[in-house]
Amino acid sequence: MRTYDFAVIGAGIAGASVAYELQFRGRTLLIEREALPGHHTTGRSAAFSVESYGNRVVQWLTRAGRALLEDPPDGFAPHPLAHRCPMLWIARPEQVQRLAQRVRISVAAGAELSELTAADARAMCPVLRDEKVAIAVVEMGALHIDVAGLLAGYLAGFRARGGFLITRAEVTRLNPTGGSWEIEAGSTRHHAGVIVNAAGAWAERIGALAGARPIGLVPLRRTAITFDPPPGVEIANWPCLIDADQTFYLKPEGAQLLASPCDETPSPPCDATPDELDVALAVERVTSATTLAIRHVRHRWAGLRSFVADRMPVIGLDPEIAGFCWLAGQGGFGIMTAPSTARAAASLIVDGTLPADLKSLGITPEMLAPSRLARDARTAGA
Numbered sequence: 426m427r428t429y430d431f432a433v434i435g436a437g438i439a440g441a442s443v444a445y446e447l448q449f450r451g452r453t454l455l456i457e458r459e460a461l462p463g464h465h466t467t468g469r470s471a472a473f474s475v476e477s478y479g480n481r482v483v484q485w486l487t488r489a490g491r492a493l494l495e496d497p498p499d500g501f502a503p504h505p506l507a508h509r510c511p512m513l514w515i516a517r518p519e520q521v522q523r524l525a526q527r528v529r530i531s532v533a534a535g536a537e538l539s540e541l542t543a544a545d546a547r548a549m550c551p552v553l554r555d556e557k558v559a560i561a562v563v564e565m566g567a568l569h570i571d572v573a574g575l576l577a578g579y580l581a582g583f584r585a586r587g588g589f590l591i592t593r594a595e596v597t598r599l600n601p602t603g604g605s606w607e608i609e610a611g612s613t614r615h616h617a618g619v620i621v622n623a624a625g626a627w628a629e630r631i632g633a634l635a636g637a638r639p640i641g642l643v644p645l646r647r648t649a650i651t652f653d654p655p656p657g658v659e660i661a662n663w664p665c666l667i668d669a670d671q672t673f674y675l676k677p678e679g680a681q682l683l684a685s686p687c688d689e690t691p692s693p694p695c696d697a698t699p700d701e702l703d704v705a706l707a708v709e710r711v712t713s714a715t716t717l718a719i720r721h722v723r724h725r726w727a728g729l730r731s732f733v734a735d736r737m738p739v740i741g742l743d744p745e746i747a748g749f750c751w752l753a754g755q756g757g758f759g760i761m762t763a764p765s766t767a768r769a770a771a772s773l774i775v776d777g778t779l780p781a782d783l784k785s786l787g788i789t790p791e792m793l794a795p796s797r798l799a800r801d802a803r804t805a806g807a
Contacts, residue, residue: 429454429589431774432608432617434596434631436462438470438572438760439752440623441579442767447621448588450775454617455588456610458595458627463576465696466625469728471649471676471683472760473665474568475512476536477527482737482793483758484534485786490764494568494575500585502578505571510676512567513541513549513664515714518559524669528562535786538562549664552655552715567665569676572760579763596624599634606635606748619774621750626694626729628753637746640739640798642754644729645689648703651681651724655717666714673710681723684711689730697727732756733798740770740793750774751795769793 430451433444441462444455459465474491476484494507516524528538539562546561547553584590594611599620601607608615624631626644633639654660665676675684686706708719732754733739739754752770755762765783772780779790791797 426614426616427454427589428452428605428616430617431619431621432456432606432615433621433623435622435624435627436580436590436592437465437467437623437625438463438576438579438763439625439755439766440621441576441583442763443621443623443752443770444588445579445583445586446767446771447774448583448586450771453583453588454615455583455590456594456596456608457590457592460593462580462590462592463573466728466730466759467572467576469649469697469726470572470760471678471685472570472572473510473512473676474507474570474761475564475665476534476566477512477514477531477538477562477564479758480736481530481534482788483762484531484536485783485788486738486762486765486769487758488535489783489786490762490766491568493764494570497578498582501582502574504574506574506578507568507570509565510567510569511549511664512564513546513666514562514564514669515546515553515558515666516560516669517557520669521559524560524562527669536564537566538564550666550715552717553666554714554716557714563664569665570760575760575763596631596634599631601635601747604748619748619750621752621770621774623752625753626692626731628731628751630694632749632751635743635746635749637743637749640751640753640795641733642731642739643733644692644694644731646692646697646700646703646727647685647730647757648688648699648707648725648727649683649685650704650707650722651678651683652719652722654680654682668714673707673714675711675715682717686710692729694729697729699725699727703727730757735797738762738766738793739795739798740766741773741790741795744794744796
């Protein structure tokens with residue numbers, strides 16, 4: 426049995442990033458139930474960094490995480506982790522007021538947005554149908570993130586600092602013992618002073634093993650497809666296109682186009698697979714808003730995005746279970762906020778406060794804490 430200062434459960438982007446930060450502070454164990462880290466949601470994310478996405482806390486966390494994406498530490502990654510890909514928001518006539526509201530919220534939180542005419546929007550994305558664009562707004566500084574590169578950088582840095590990763594090790598028992606935790610994971614047993622629950626869609630199950638009350642986490646399935654662009658059409662400089670109500674998005678993905686119907690179907694924690702109706706919905710919504718003809722779907726997949734009721738991440742020590750920290754509920758913004766949420770969690774665990782740059786944006790521990798949630802003994806999402 427080995428002893429650690431910290432044990433992080435889940436080696437997706439949330440777990441890998443916080444383990445990297447905690448290894449600065451003490452001996453850290455990273456536990457993953459699958460054969461490879463990032464098997465579930467992290468490995469299926471079409472991630473981008475967009476400050477006009479989500480509520481104001483999410484937008485602040487996104488901004489605070491941007492520095493690592495644009496200028497990672499020496500040796501963190503052998504190539505750039507992100508490149509510019511503008512986010513183009515469009516609104517049909519009936520969506521104009523809702524897009525205007527998004528702009529007000531985003532600008533108040535510090536996002537840099539520019540209004541466009543319908544003609545300007547079509548110049549950026551020439552397949553847009555005229556009648557589908559009454560107004561448009563663009564975030565020129567949005568980034569497309571190399572998710573695999575970001576995850577690999579965190580894992581390599583964690584191990585280089587002496588961190589220990591175990592895979593194929595499902596956590597089956599968490600037992601508090603005299604101010605620390607005894608952990609059974611796979612065929613191994615470990616001791617740790619603090620447990621960090623970064624188990625994604627499985628976070629409620631890990632919380633239950635620790636005796637914590639539910640936080641109301643609900644995993645939601647989201648579908649994505651890729652398909653070929655029109656022959657001879659150069660798509661490399663197209664923006665990521667999304668409508669005001671977030672009913673679909675479309676973006677370049679290498680030589681192909683990637684689209685999602687932005688579906689949110691409640692699901693138990695599982696190895697998610699796409700539903701054919703959602704695949705058809707993606708095709709219908711893209712072809713309705715654009716002149717693209719999708720004759721063949723090259724690839725289709727689904728992942729789980731987990732939220733609590735207020736759609737903000739849950740970061741901090743459980744108010745009732747000593748030495749148990751939540752890092753959950755990152756929903757559809759877990760990749761772009763990982764650099765900041767990892768630093769937030771590590772600082773709250775060790776120092777009891779947030780890093781200065783997060784506090785300067787207006788983020789407080791109370792905004793993130795599990796204690797903000799109405800918690801009871803009911804099954805999460807029931």
